[in-house]
Amino acid sequence: MFLQVDQVSISYPRAVAPAVQAVSFALRPGELGALIGPSGSGKTTLLRAIAGLEQAHAGRILLDGQLLDGPGVRIAAEQRRIGMVFQDFALFPHLDIEANIGFGLHGDHRDYGNYGNKQQRRRRVQDMLELVGLDGMQGKFPHQLSGGQQQRVALARALAPQPRLLLLDEPFSSLDVELRERLAEDVRRILKQAGITALMVTHDQMEAFAVGDVVGVMQKSRLEQWDQPYALYHRPATRFVADFIGHGMFVPGALVGAAGDMAMETPLGRLHDVSRIMETLQSSATHGAPFDVLLRSDDIVHDDLSPLKARIVRKSFRGADFLYTLQLDGGLELLSLVPSHHDHAIGESIGIRLDVNHVVAFPRAAG
Numbered sequence: 001m002f003l004q005v006d007q008v009s010i011s012y013p014r015a016v017a018p019a020v021q022a023v024s025f026a027l028r029p030g031e032l033g034a035l036i037g038p039s040g041s042g043k044t045t046l047l048r049a050i051a052g053l054e055q056a057h058a059g060r061i062l063l064d065g066q067l068l069d070g071p072g073v074r075i076a077a078e079q080r081r082i083g084m085v086f087q088d089f090a091l092f093p094h095l096d097i098e099a100n101i102g103f104g105l106h107g108d109h110r111d112y113g114n115y116g117n118k119q120q121r122r123r124r125v126q127d128m129l130e131l132v133g134l135d136g137m138q139g140k141f142p143h144q145l146s147g148g149q150q151q152r153v154a155l156a157r158a159l160a161p162q163p164r165l166l167l168l169d170e171p172f173s174s175l176d177v178e179l180r181e182r183l184a185e186d187v188r189r190i191l192k193q194a195g196i197t198a199l200m201v202t203h204d205q206m207e208a209f210a211v212g213d214v215v216g217v218m219q220k221s222r223l224e225q226w227d228q229p230y231a232l233y234h235r236p237a238t239r240f241v242a243d244f245i246g247h248g249m250f251v252p253g254a255l256v257g258a259a260g261d262m263a264m265e266t267p268l269g270r271l272h273d274v275s276r277i278m279e280t281l282q283s284s285a286t287h288g289a290p291f292d293v294l295l296r297s298d299d300i301v302h303d304d305l306s307p308l309k310a311r312i313v314r315k316s317f318r319g320a321d322f323l324y325t326l327q328l329d330g331g332l333e334l335l336s337l338v339p340s341h342h343d344h345a346i347g348e349s350i351g352i353r354l355d356v357n358h359v360v361a362f363p364r365a366a367g
Ligand SMILES: Nc1ncnc2c1ncn2[C@@H]1O[C@H](COP(=O)(O)OP(=O)(O)OP(=O)(O)O)[C@@H](O)[C@H]1O
Pocket: 012, 013, 015, 019, 037, 038, 039, 040, 041, 042, 043, 044, 045, 046, 203
């Protein structure tokens, strides 16, 4: 592993509870990680500790085999060779793009690579401009560039001195929503092309999924799951992750059948593929055991022929789809993503059926 965060805890002075508690994860060389979670869950604190701007009070942080932070060891931030990109870009307004990108190739950073003379620096800046798709812009000033272009300059500047690791803190949050997803995909492509290992903090799931090979979900100072996006979505480890990732609602379920042939009974019908749930329960669950079953908007399919009907209580247009909020007799609410040519009115009843590939369910908490 290239970056190793091992049982790291971080506390701020006079704070009641630690900001980060016993967090462990790792990145392979060239792998892109993303941390998501609600505000205050500890993402930025963790990123700052990796950068060397906060100290880990317990645990260890290693980069390429070097102990950066651990018992009795603390490598200074400027000696870590870690680059950072921030949400406000932090470009120098009075320097042109070439000087902005070349900034990190002077002074303390000079020993990162062989950029000692002007010609070498120019070549490196040129390579970076090409990498981020801004060739020809070197003479412009930051205010002459769009927000997305400025963020690419910030990326080029951070990559220029060849850091060992790149950290990105909410890099898209000051940009338009439409721009964000496209830029997130561009950033992923650029980072992959540069071959750098990177860790990004964001509160936006789409960005995390667009950039990260692996995504970590934090809540209340803990890392709840560190996994590939597909696994986070289809095999969430905790109820919090299940709820946080994607649109879904929990409905009551009950295990039916005998060991080896169990199914989940729900108000919308019976789900048969419960093998994974049984693995996690280690076959201790018994017939009739109560569960909360997660049904996401793509698990519920609109089907005129289905005998099961639900009433539309809200709808929101998403372009290709409508996100319908539906209500069953008895009041249970569900979400369903329906192709937008099925334009039904609020109050109308439509036929629905389940189409669940991976059953996500958690034993109902006692009480
Ligand atoms: N300098 C500080 N001094 C004291 N407490 C702090 C400091 N910075 C953050 N905290 C606290 O540490 C906890 C984690 O904050 P952190 O900023 O790491 O969360 P976050 O997940 O990055 O949130 P956001 O998405 O809002 O930036 C919070 O309870 C926060 O109030």
